[in-house]
Amino acid sequence: AQSVAQPEDQVNVAEGNPLTVKCTYSVSGNPYLFWYVQYPNRGLQFLLKYITGDNLVKGSYGFEAEFNKSQTSFHLKKPSALVSDSALYFCAVRDPFSGGYNKLIFGAGTRLAVHP
């Protein structure tokens, strides 16, 4: 079955420190991978996506993610965390059996808490 796992329910980081939010996937064929962020009482906002090409993808708000095919991972990273980065982060992968449209399978989400 196609799936996405976010192994950590919550990640705590001190402001200014680097952050990593983990994501692993299981999907047939070449994966199309996405990261979204959800602030309280808001909809999901697109951060970045990997379709093909360079394994290091740069996105919004200084975030980047590294695609690692051998480890089937797509971890989200940022060199220096801000308190304003505190939010719920979702990893998603396109369902390869969706019949041609971008049907996303979302992970359960990881809550990032950045402390001053």
Add this chain to the structure above:
Amino acid sequence: DARVTQTPRHKVTEMGQEVTMRCQPILGHNTVFWYRQTMMQGLELLAYFRNRAPLDDSGMPKDRFSAEMPDATLATLKIQPSEPRDSAVYFCASGIDSSTDTQYFGPGTRLTVL
């Protein structure tokens, strides 16, 4: 700054009542997705439209839920009759038809069924 809009933002209703949620996709987008978010189930895809046609509603309870796009600027999700287990946040997202398109989410409708 183009955004997906949803109304109402909050809805409290009693069991058995009809609920209608509305979504205005970003102008020029031709795909619309409806999602439901709960603590227990996370994000679930309910329905998908392309060029106003429903192409996938396999995630939607058929007996009480219905989704339509009367025109390109309006998508609706109806629940009739509503039940307490329908309490959730309902998101609409829109995009441009492709196999890799980015979905842009609205702010959601928080539904509480008493």
